[in-house]
Amino acid sequence: MDTLNMRTGGEGEPAILFLHGLGATGAVWAHLTEAVPRRVLVPDLPGHGLSAPLPYYSFETLATAVARALPDRKPLVVAGHSLGGVLALELASGKYDVEVTGVLALGVKVEWSQDELGRAASFAARPPRVFETQADADQAYLKVSGLLGIAPTDPAGLRETEGGWRLAMDPAAFGVGVPDMTALLAAARCPVVLAAGEHDPMSRPEQLRALDPDAVTLAGLGHNAHVEDPSAIRALLERLGV
Numbered sequence: 001m002d003t004l005n006m007r008t009g010g011e012g013e014p015a016i017l018f019l020h021g022l023g024a025t026g027a028v029w030a031h032l033t034e035a036v037p038r039r040v041l042v043p044d045l046p047g048h049g050l051s052a053p054l055p056y057y058s059f060e061t062l063a064t065a066v067a068r069a070l071p072d073r074k075p076l077v078v079a080g081h082s083l084g085g086v087l088a089l090e091l092a093s094g095k096y097d098v099e100v101t102g103v104l105a106l107g108v109k110v111e112w113s114q115d116e117l118g119r120a121a122s123f124a125a126r127p128p129r130v131f132e133t134q135a136d137a138d139q140a141y142l143k144v145s146g147l148l149g150i151a152p153t154d155p156a157g158l159r160e161t162e163g164g165w166r167l168a169m170d171p172a173a174f175g176v177g178v179p180d181m182t183a184l185l186a187a188a189r190c191p192v193v194l195a196a197g198e199h200d201p202m203s204r205p206e207q208l209r210a211l212d213p214d215a216v217t218l219a220g221l222g223h224n225a226h227v228e229d230p231s232a233i234r235a236l237l238e239r240l241g242v
Contacts, residue, residue: 003052003068003069004043004044004045004046004051004052004065004066004069005026005043005044005049005050005051005156006026006041006042006043006044006069006071007026007033007040007041007042007043008039008040008041008042008071009033009039009040010033010036010037010038010039010040011038011039012037012038012039013038013039013074013075014038014074014075014076014077014101014241015038015039015040015041015074015075015076015077016033016036016038016039016040016041016076016077016078016079016237016242017040017041017042017043017066017070017076017077017078017079017088017091018032018033018040018041018042018079018080018084019043019045019066019078019079019080019081019083019084019085019087019088020044020045020048020080020081020083020084021081021082021083021084021085021107021145021146021224022082022083022144022145022169022173022174022176023048023141023144023145023146023167023169024048024081024145024146024147024154024157025044025048025049025050025154025156025157025168026042026043026044026049027049027154027156027157028081028145028147028151028154028224028226028227029042029079029226031227031230032226032230032233032234035230035231035234036234036237036242037242038077038242041070041071041076043066043069044156045062045065045066045083045084045087045173046061046062046065046170046173047169047170047172047173048157048168048169048170048173049154049156049157049168050156050168053170053172053173054170057170057172057173057175057176058176058177059086059087059090059176059177059179060090062083062087062090062176063087063090063091063095063096064096066087066091067091067096067097067098070098073097073098073099074099075099075100075101076091076098076099076100076101077100077101077102077103077104077237077240077241077242078091078092078100078102078103078104079103079104079106079226079233079237080103080104080105080106080108081106081107081224081226082106082107082108082109082202082203082223083176085103085104085105085106085107085108086105086108086179086181086184088100088103088104088105089103089105089179089181089184089185089187089188089192090184091103092187092188092189092190092192093184093187093188093189094187094189100188100189100190101190101191101240101241102190102191102192102193102240102241102242103188103190103191103192103193103240104192104193104195104233104236104237104240105192105193105194105195106195106196106225106226106233106236107195107196107197107200107202107203107223107224107225108179108181108194108196108203108208109202109203110179110181110203110207110208110211111204111207112178117178120174120175121174121175123171123174124171124172124173124174124175125171125175126171127171128161128166128167128170128171129166129167130161130162130163130164130165130166131164131165131166132163132164132165133164133165134158134160134165136164136165137158137164137165137166137167138153138158140167141153141154141157141158141167144167144169145157145224146222146223146224147224147227150224150227150228151224151227156168157169181211182211185211185212191239191240192212193216193236193239193240194208194211194212194214194215194216195208195215195216195217195218195225195236196208196215196216196217196218196223196225197217197218197220197221197222197223197224197225197228198217198218198219198220198221199220199221199222200221200222200223200225201222201223202223203223205217216236218232
């Protein structure tokens with residue numbers, strides 16, 4: 001199934017495509033999409049929320065699924081968080097028949113240890129865990145998506161199943177791999193803004209500045225800066241003409 005669950009709204013061009021991170025859903029962008037004077041497109045990525053899983057997860061297969069789900073081929077600004085930031089850069093390469101006029105890549109993890117890769121592969125190989133109660137599943141969703149303490153659970157992020165509740169996320173998505181950020185940045189056919197929260201443990205500002213000296217550090221914010229302070233992200237989008 002190619003069609004993704006897609007939230008849409010607003011008016012004005014170019015539209016903004018918002019792409020969430022691993023484990024979350026498009027709901028993480030809710031406060032920001034209400035504040036931008038543009039048409040907005042907000043999918044649940046494959047294997048997340050109400051969108052169907054993929055047979056195989058890579059940055060290319062995810063970007064292809066997103067491109068196929070777009071309602072038209074009008075120009076877009078793409079804002080992506082973490083995994084979504086990588087996909088935003090993929091879409092900006094020109095390989096997917098999508099005209100991207102600007103990219104905001106927020107909180108992208110660019111350095112991976114062997115231990116981190118091993119843990120990701122282990123998660124990807126496991127069947128979905130079933131929790132006895134919805135409350136337990138809520139907590140698991142918030143931990144996996146990094147939203148514990150800063151946002152409520154999106155009901156679309158859970159599934160009721162035999163024996164209890166599980167996350168809607170397909171565990172196999174953990175096997176997506178490591179992005180070649182140098183190549184992605186070089187291939188982008190539009191302006192790119194890289195940014196990370198000052199206290200983001202996954203995407204250190206100094207790591208981003210090694211890729212782009214103009215990378216932005218968002219003072220006082222963590223990995224989910226778009227949830228913690230949507231106005232800070234709104235200001236970055238203004239750099240891209242939004």
